Amino acid sequence: MSAERGSAIDLRRRAIDLPERMDADDADPEMLARTYARFPYVNAILAGRRGLHSREIDPRARHGRIRVLDIGCGGGDIARYVARRLRRDGIRAEVIGADIDARAVRWASDADDEGLVRWRCVSSAQLVAEGEPFDVVLSNHVLHHLSAPQLADLLDDSTRLTAPGGIAVHSDIARSRTAYALFDALTRPIAGTLLKNSFIREDGLLSIRRSYTAAELAAVAPPGWRVQRRFPSRLLLVHAGHLY
Numbered sequence: 382m383s384a385e386r387g388s389a390i391d392l393r394r395r396a397i398d399l400p401e402r403m404d405a406d407d408a409d410p411e412m413l414a415r416t417y418a419r420f421p422y423v424n425a426i427l428a429g430r431r432g433l434h435s436r437e438i439d440p441r442a443r444h445g446r447i448r449v450l451d452i453g454c455g456g457g458d459i460a461r462y463v464a465r466r467l468r469r470d471g472i473r474a475e476v477i478g479a480d481i482d483a484r485a486v487r488w489a490s491d492a493d494d495e496g497l498v499r500w501r502c503v504s505s506a507q508l509v510a511e512g513e514p515f516d517v518v519l520s521n522h523v524l525h526h527l528s529a530p531q532l533a534d535l536l537d538d539s540t541r542l543t544a545p546g547g548i549a550v551h552s553d554i555a556r557s558r559t560a561y562a563l564f565d566a567l568t569r570p571i572a573g574t575l576l577k578n579s580f581i582r583e584d585g586l587l588s589i590r591r592s593y594t595a596a597e598l599a600a601v602a603p604p605g606w607r608v609q610r611r612f613p614s615r616l617l618l619v620h621a622g623h624l625y
Protein backbone atom coordinates (compact mmCIF):
# COMPACT_ATOMS: atom_id res chain seq x y z
CA MET A 382 0.00 0.00 0.00
CA SER A 383 1.56 3.31 -1.02
CA ALA A 384 1.72 6.52 1.02
CA GLU A 385 -0.29 8.19 -1.75
CA ARG A 386 -3.09 5.67 -1.29
CA GLY A 387 -2.48 5.83 2.47
CA SER A 388 -3.25 9.53 2.51
CA ALA A 389 -6.67 8.71 1.03
CA ILE A 390 -7.47 6.21 3.77
CA ASP A 391 -10.23 7.21 6.16
CA LEU A 392 -8.84 7.09 9.70
CA ARG A 393 -11.71 9.02 11.26
CA ARG A 394 -13.41 5.84 12.44
CA ARG A 395 -12.32 2.31 13.34
CA ALA A 396 -12.21 -0.09 10.39
CA ILE A 397 -13.53 -3.01 12.44
CA ASP A 398 -14.96 -4.76 9.39
CA LEU A 399 -11.51 -5.24 7.81
CA PRO A 400 -10.07 -8.56 9.01
CA GLU A 401 -6.35 -9.10 9.54
CA ARG A 402 -4.86 -11.88 7.43
CA MET A 403 -3.03 -13.52 10.33
CA ASP A 404 -6.36 -14.13 12.11
CA ALA A 405 -7.72 -16.27 9.26
CA ASP A 406 -7.99 -19.99 10.05
CA ASP A 407 -6.49 -20.75 6.65
CA ALA A 408 -3.63 -18.23 6.85
CA ASP A 409 -0.55 -19.52 5.04
CA PRO A 410 1.43 -21.36 7.77
CA GLU A 411 4.83 -20.22 6.51
CA MET A 412 3.77 -16.59 6.32
CA LEU A 413 2.25 -16.88 9.77
CA ALA A 414 5.46 -18.38 11.18
CA ARG A 415 7.49 -15.59 9.59
CA THR A 416 5.06 -13.06 11.09
CA TYR A 417 5.60 -14.47 14.59
CA ALA A 418 9.36 -14.42 13.94
CA ARG A 419 9.25 -10.74 12.97
CA PHE A 420 7.03 -9.52 15.85
CA PRO A 421 10.07 -8.96 18.12
CA TYR A 422 11.42 -6.30 15.74
CA VAL A 423 8.10 -4.43 15.75
CA ASN A 424 7.62 -4.83 19.50
CA ALA A 425 11.16 -3.72 20.34
CA ILE A 426 10.40 -0.39 18.68
CA LEU A 427 6.71 0.11 19.45
CA ALA A 428 5.50 -1.91 22.41
CA GLY A 429 7.22 -0.03 25.25
CA ARG A 430 8.16 -3.30 26.96
CA ARG A 431 11.14 -1.81 28.80
CA GLY A 432 8.98 0.93 30.38
CA LEU A 433 6.32 -1.62 31.30
CA HIS A 434 8.94 -3.74 33.00
CA SER A 435 10.48 -0.92 35.00
CA ARG A 436 7.16 0.74 35.93
CA GLU A 437 4.94 -2.24 36.71
CA ILE A 438 6.85 -5.50 36.90
CA ASP A 439 10.14 -4.67 38.58
CA PRO A 440 8.66 -2.87 41.64
CA ARG A 441 6.22 -5.74 42.26
CA ALA A 442 9.00 -8.30 41.84
CA ARG A 443 10.87 -6.84 44.82
CA HIS A 444 8.30 -8.30 47.22
CA GLY A 445 9.13 -11.91 46.32
CA ARG A 446 7.87 -14.37 43.73
CA ILE A 447 5.87 -12.70 40.97
CA ARG A 448 3.31 -14.10 38.52
CA VAL A 449 2.91 -12.41 35.13
CA LEU A 450 0.34 -13.21 32.45
CA ASP A 451 0.65 -12.17 28.80
CA ILE A 452 -2.80 -12.59 27.20
CA GLY A 453 -2.80 -12.99 23.40
CA CYS A 454 0.95 -13.61 23.50
CA GLY A 455 1.21 -14.42 19.77
CA GLY A 456 4.81 -15.40 19.01
CA GLY A 457 5.60 -14.79 22.67
CA ASP A 458 8.52 -12.36 22.50
CA ILE A 459 7.13 -10.04 25.19
CA ALA A 460 6.60 -12.90 27.63
CA ARG A 461 10.13 -14.15 26.87
CA TYR A 462 11.53 -10.62 27.36
CA VAL A 463 9.84 -10.27 30.75
CA ALA A 464 10.87 -13.76 31.90
CA ARG A 465 14.47 -13.27 30.76
CA ARG A 466 14.80 -9.99 32.67
CA LEU A 467 13.31 -11.48 35.81
CA ARG A 468 15.66 -14.47 35.58
CA ARG A 469 18.64 -12.19 34.96
CA ASP A 470 17.74 -10.21 38.09
CA GLY A 471 17.51 -13.43 40.10
CA ILE A 472 13.79 -12.98 40.78
CA ARG A 473 11.56 -15.98 41.34
CA ALA A 474 8.77 -15.71 38.81
CA GLU A 475 6.18 -17.56 36.84
CA VAL A 476 5.46 -16.06 33.43
CA ILE A 477 2.51 -17.44 31.47
CA GLY A 478 2.06 -16.77 27.76
CA ALA A 479 -1.55 -17.48 26.78
CA ASP A 480 -3.24 -17.35 23.41
CA ILE A 481 -6.44 -18.84 22.04
CA ASP A 482 -4.69 -19.61 18.74
CA ALA A 483 -2.94 -22.99 18.91
CA ARG A 484 -0.65 -21.98 16.02
CA ALA A 485 0.73 -19.08 18.07
CA VAL A 486 1.20 -21.16 21.22
CA ARG A 487 3.03 -23.90 19.28
CA TRP A 488 5.34 -21.36 17.64
CA ALA A 489 6.03 -19.51 20.90
CA SER A 490 6.78 -22.74 22.72
CA ASP A 491 9.18 -23.92 19.99
CA ALA A 492 10.98 -20.54 20.07
CA ASP A 493 11.49 -20.67 23.83
CA ASP A 494 14.78 -22.61 23.87
CA GLU A 495 15.50 -21.53 27.43
CA GLY A 496 12.15 -22.74 28.82
CA LEU A 497 11.50 -19.31 30.29
CA VAL A 498 7.72 -19.21 29.95
CA ARG A 499 4.77 -21.54 30.55
CA TRP A 500 2.85 -21.51 27.26
CA ARG A 501 -0.87 -22.18 27.32
CA CYS A 502 -3.57 -22.38 24.68
CA VAL A 503 -6.37 -20.97 26.83
CA SER A 504 -8.74 -18.04 26.97
CA SER A 505 -8.74 -15.50 29.78
CA ALA A 506 -12.10 -16.97 30.88
CA GLN A 507 -10.50 -20.40 31.34
CA LEU A 508 -7.75 -18.82 33.43
CA VAL A 509 -10.36 -17.09 35.60
CA ALA A 510 -12.01 -20.46 36.18
CA GLU A 511 -8.67 -21.81 37.44
CA GLY A 512 -8.70 -19.08 40.11
CA GLU A 513 -4.95 -18.35 40.23
CA PRO A 514 -4.38 -14.56 40.31
CA PHE A 515 -1.48 -12.69 38.71
CA ASP A 516 0.54 -9.71 39.91
CA VAL A 517 0.70 -8.32 36.38
CA VAL A 518 -1.78 -9.07 33.59
CA LEU A 519 -0.67 -7.62 30.29
CA SER A 520 -1.47 -7.72 26.61
CA ASN A 521 0.03 -6.12 23.54
CA HIS A 522 -1.78 -5.43 20.25
CA VAL A 523 -4.80 -7.49 21.27
CA LEU A 524 -7.53 -4.91 21.99
CA HIS A 525 -8.00 -3.88 18.37
CA HIS A 526 -8.63 -7.52 17.37
CA LEU A 527 -11.68 -7.78 19.60
CA SER A 528 -15.38 -7.12 19.08
CA ALA A 529 -17.16 -4.99 21.72
CA PRO A 530 -18.46 -8.02 23.70
CA GLN A 531 -15.03 -9.72 23.48
CA LEU A 532 -13.37 -6.55 24.79
CA ALA A 533 -15.83 -6.33 27.69
CA ASP A 534 -15.15 -10.00 28.55
CA LEU A 535 -11.38 -9.56 28.33
CA LEU A 536 -11.45 -6.54 30.65
CA ASP A 537 -13.77 -8.25 33.12
CA ASP A 538 -11.53 -11.35 33.10
CA SER A 539 -8.43 -9.17 33.53
CA THR A 540 -9.75 -7.56 36.70
CA ARG A 541 -10.65 -10.99 38.09
CA LEU A 542 -7.19 -12.29 37.21
CA THR A 543 -5.37 -9.41 38.92
CA ALA A 544 -4.17 -10.08 42.45
CA PRO A 545 -4.62 -7.48 45.21
CA GLY A 546 -1.92 -4.86 44.66
CA GLY A 547 -1.41 -6.09 41.11
CA ILE A 548 -2.15 -4.38 37.83
CA ALA A 549 -3.68 -5.09 34.43
CA VAL A 550 -2.16 -3.20 31.48
CA HIS A 551 -3.41 -3.64 27.92
CA SER A 552 -1.17 -1.86 25.43
CA ASP A 553 -2.22 -1.07 21.89
CA ILE A 554 -1.74 1.34 19.01
CA ALA A 555 -3.42 4.75 19.03
CA ARG A 556 -5.10 5.27 15.66
CA SER A 557 -3.93 8.42 13.93
CA ARG A 558 -2.74 9.61 10.56
CA THR A 559 0.75 10.06 12.03
CA ALA A 560 0.86 6.46 13.29
CA TYR A 561 -0.28 5.21 9.89
CA ALA A 562 2.24 7.33 7.96
CA LEU A 563 5.06 6.36 10.32
CA PHE A 564 4.40 2.62 10.10
CA ASP A 565 4.05 2.92 6.33
CA ALA A 566 7.36 4.79 6.06
CA LEU A 567 9.23 2.47 8.45
CA THR A 568 8.08 -0.77 6.86
CA ARG A 569 8.10 0.18 3.18
CA PRO A 570 11.92 -0.05 2.70
CA ILE A 571 12.03 -3.53 4.31
CA ALA A 572 8.79 -4.88 2.83
CA GLY A 573 10.70 -6.86 0.20
CA THR A 574 13.48 -8.07 2.52
CA LEU A 575 13.07 -8.42 6.31
CA LEU A 576 9.26 -8.44 6.16
CA LYS A 577 8.97 -10.42 2.93
CA ASN A 578 6.45 -13.28 3.06
CA SER A 579 5.06 -12.14 6.39
CA PHE A 580 1.79 -10.39 7.29
CA ILE A 581 3.58 -7.67 9.28
CA ARG A 582 3.21 -4.75 6.90
CA GLU A 583 -0.26 -5.46 5.58
CA ASP A 584 -1.75 -6.44 8.95
CA GLY A 585 0.15 -3.67 10.71
CA LEU A 586 -1.47 -1.02 8.54
CA LEU A 587 -4.84 -2.71 9.04
CA SER A 588 -4.20 -2.85 12.80
CA ILE A 589 -3.79 0.91 12.90
CA ARG A 590 -7.07 1.32 11.05
CA ARG A 591 -8.80 -1.06 13.49
CA SER A 592 -7.32 0.58 16.61
CA TYR A 593 -8.90 3.06 19.00
CA THR A 594 -8.18 6.69 19.63
CA ALA A 595 -7.70 7.60 23.31
CA ALA A 596 -11.20 9.12 23.45
CA GLU A 597 -12.82 6.05 21.87
CA LEU A 598 -11.06 3.69 24.25
CA ALA A 599 -11.98 5.82 27.27
CA ALA A 600 -15.61 5.79 26.09
CA VAL A 601 -15.80 1.97 26.06
CA ALA A 602 -13.65 1.35 29.14
CA PRO A 603 -15.65 0.12 32.15
CA PRO A 604 -15.39 1.96 35.49
CA GLY A 605 -12.02 1.50 37.17
CA TRP A 606 -10.06 1.47 33.92
CA ARG A 607 -8.08 4.50 32.76
CA VAL A 608 -6.44 5.30 29.45
CA GLN A 609 -2.85 6.54 29.31
CA ARG A 610 -1.02 7.80 26.24
CA ARG A 611 2.57 6.79 25.57
CA PHE A 612 5.10 7.58 22.87
CA PRO A 613 5.04 6.53 20.04
CA SER A 614 1.30 6.41 19.29
CA ARG A 615 0.53 4.02 22.18
CA LEU A 616 -2.47 3.65 24.41
CA LEU A 617 -2.40 1.82 27.72
CA LEU A 618 -5.67 0.68 29.28
CA VAL A 619 -4.87 0.21 32.94
CA HIS A 620 -6.68 -1.22 35.97
CA ALA A 621 -5.07 -1.39 39.38
CA GLY A 622 -5.96 -4.45 41.43
CA HIS A 623 -7.66 -3.62 44.73
CA LEU A 624 -5.82 -3.90 48.00
CA TYR A 625 -8.04 -5.72 50.46
Ligand SMILES: C[S@@+](CC[C@H](N)C(=O)[O-])C[C@H]1O[C@@H](n2cnc3c(N)ncnc32)[C@H](O)[C@@H]1O
Nearest residue numbers: 420452453454455480481482485521522523526
Ligand atom coordinates in the same frame (compact mmCIF):
# COMPACT_ATOMS: atom_id res chain seq x y z
C1 LIG B 1 -1.44 -9.14 16.72
S1 LIG B 1 -1.30 -10.55 17.72
C2 LIG B 1 -0.26 -9.86 18.99
C3 LIG B 1 0.64 -10.90 19.54
C4 LIG B 1 1.59 -10.41 20.62
N1 LIG B 1 0.88 -9.98 21.79
C5 LIG B 1 2.50 -9.34 20.11
O1 LIG B 1 2.40 -8.21 20.58
O2 LIG B 1 3.33 -9.62 19.25
C6 LIG B 1 -2.85 -10.74 18.57
C7 LIG B 1 -2.96 -12.09 19.27
O3 LIG B 1 -4.08 -12.02 20.13
C8 LIG B 1 -4.68 -13.29 20.15
N2 LIG B 1 -6.02 -13.13 20.66
C9 LIG B 1 -7.05 -12.48 20.07
N3 LIG B 1 -8.13 -12.52 20.88
C10 LIG B 1 -7.76 -13.19 22.00
C11 LIG B 1 -8.42 -13.54 23.21
N4 LIG B 1 -9.69 -13.24 23.43
N5 LIG B 1 -7.72 -14.22 24.15
C12 LIG B 1 -6.44 -14.54 23.95
N6 LIG B 1 -5.76 -14.25 22.81
C13 LIG B 1 -6.41 -13.57 21.85
C14 LIG B 1 -4.60 -13.76 18.71
O4 LIG B 1 -4.74 -15.15 18.62
C15 LIG B 1 -3.21 -13.26 18.32
O5 LIG B 1 -2.23 -14.25 18.51
